Amino acid sequence: MNTQDREVYTVGSKSFTAVAVNTAAKAGEWIKSKLGSHTKLAMKTSSHDLVTEVDKGSEALIRNLIMTHFPHHSFLGEEGVEPGAEASAEALEAHRDTEYLWIVDPIDGTTNFIHGFPFFSVSIALAYKGEPIVGVVYDPSRDELFVAEKGKGAYLRGQRIEVSGETRLSDSLIGTGFPADRSALPVNLTGLQAITPQVRNVRTAGSAALHLAYVAAGRLSGFWEIGLNAWDMAAGALLVQEAGGKITDTYGTPYSLSVRNVLASNGKIHDEFRETLKQADALGYS
Structure with missing residues (x-):
């Protein structure tokens, strides 16, 4: 990495x-600290797409x-965008x-948070001219903070992490999720039915950012x-890439911020x- 690249990561x-x-x-x-004490629960697009005052408070804290x-940077947070x-x-x-x-996703896994299921995260990425250069995913329940910088690797608790070594799908532990947009559910379930018999097992725990961090850490094969x-995905995508993995859309196109249907793996x-x-x-739906 040349000096000009390194300068991207600091201002002053x-x-x-x-x-x-x-x-x-x-x-x-x-x-x-707010677990179990949220007082307001609202629906966005459906009963599966939820938001609390904790989501909004977290985003305000992060933004501030x-x-x-x-102050001259731009900010895109989930709670500042209309659903859909x-x-x-x-x-x-x-x-x-x-x-x-x-x-920023101030709480990735809001449904888990609401139910007290300890699998949710804070996801923060910084993109430079459309490309993620910093990615952080923090799991407060386990106090695990995953960090990646473009060209500098991915880390957990100061130790470098790498993707898993499986070379066959049959030896792999795979993660997936069921999105809030229920129009995507049929194709997700079709994929699940196809994948499950071909792999060691499948996990769906409800936070895409953490699932991607787990791919980076070798805990999931894909x-x-x-x-x-x-x-x-922005922070998790960089984690996967910097840990030696591969991330594309489901059609095999390299990852970009506009990707909605994602496929991440150890590459092998x-x-x-x-x-x-x-x-x-x-692979997707229309």
């Missing part, structure tokens, strides 16, 4: 990654901390020419989901993984 003496890490940790601890350090795929695409398009864009948004099983979904006609 302020490290983008340090700000992302500190912000995620503060938001995560605040979220954890980041903007304090980088079209609104998500429009929000991303509005930032197409933005130099520095922070992409992950796919239909109908996600940029804030679900990627083609077999995608082909299994393709044969089941489970």
